[in-house]
Amino acid sequence: MDVIAFERSAQGTGASRRLRRAGKTPGIVYGTGEPQVIELDHNALFHALRKEAFHASILNLKVGDGASQQVLLRDVQYHPFKPLVLHVDFLRVDASRVLHTKVPVHYLNQEGSPAVKLSGGVITHVLYDLDIVCLPSALPEFVEVDLANFTIGQSVHAKEVKLPTGVTLAPAFAQENPVIVTATAPAAILSAEDAAADDSEAAPAA
Incomplete structure (x- = not known):
């Protein structure tokens, strides 16, 4: 630009x-x-x-x-x-020096994932960018995370993201390895499970 x-x-x-x-x-x-x-x-x-x-x-x-x-x-x-x-x-930008910057994350196929389509789950984007290092010539405009097979209870950590050639996570960020996206069950299902657990605990022993 x-x-x-x-x-x-x-x-x-x-x-x-x-x-x-x-x-x-x-x-x-x-x-x-x-x-x-x-x-x-x-x-x-x-x-x-x-x-x-x-x-x-x-x-x-x-x-x-x-x-x-x-x-x-x-x-x-x-x-x-x-x-x-x-x-x-x-x-x-110096073409010969490594950059330390952030790159946006694009989440793909969210609505078609099993977590949403089959389970009505909620996908939460915890992070919208990754902390990376690379030479200027390798800097991507964004990185993609495909959620096509994402299921309830699943999460993706930073180290699991496939990065372009020549791009790595910044050392401190990689060591932290934070969760970037999660899939949880709908609130109604969680409430029903909690109620069932409470009933089970309250039931007298035979």
């Missing part, structure tokens, strides 16, 4: 407020080389931020008449209650 920005000369709280009133959003590019303060068109940025790929893909950032540079979106600050982007941070 291409991102157009312009160099920003004025800095500070007052300058940032003036930029926002003019329909611009202040930002910064950091990483290899000197930090570069920039400004972007707010409306274009706001709409771009609604796209998943903008958060998880390598972006081609062009500042003014300069050459394009590859960056990752690293941080976004929003207004507490207004639809307003206050500030954005981008990280320059």
Whole structure:
């Protein structure tokens, strides 16, 4: 994705407020080389931020008449209650250095899984992204988890996700190995099972 920005000369709280009133959003590019303060068109940025790929893909950032540079979106600050982007941070990407970032998870075939179709179960997405490391050239836009054979009581841990070639879980995340999705029985069935268990415990011994 291409991102157009312009160099920003004025800095500070007052300058940032003036930029926002003019329909611009202040930002910064950091990483290899000197930090570069920039400004972007707010409306274009706001709409771009609604796209998943903008958060998880390598972006081609062009500042003014300069050459394009590859960056990752690293941080976004929003207004507490207004639809307003206050500030954005981008990280320059070095093709030879491993990235540590997050990648979205897409869950497939949920409604057709035995847990839902046969048992009326509830599938809970515990995590919506994975913490990964890879070279920039191997960065996927997303990873997929196929739930076609998912059954009641089943869960998937991070280490069970099939990752693209060249992509691995970040070491600390892999060690934690959290559950990312679960399938549980409907509340009505669980309530009936609890009631049956209570009746069994209350029944006098023969």
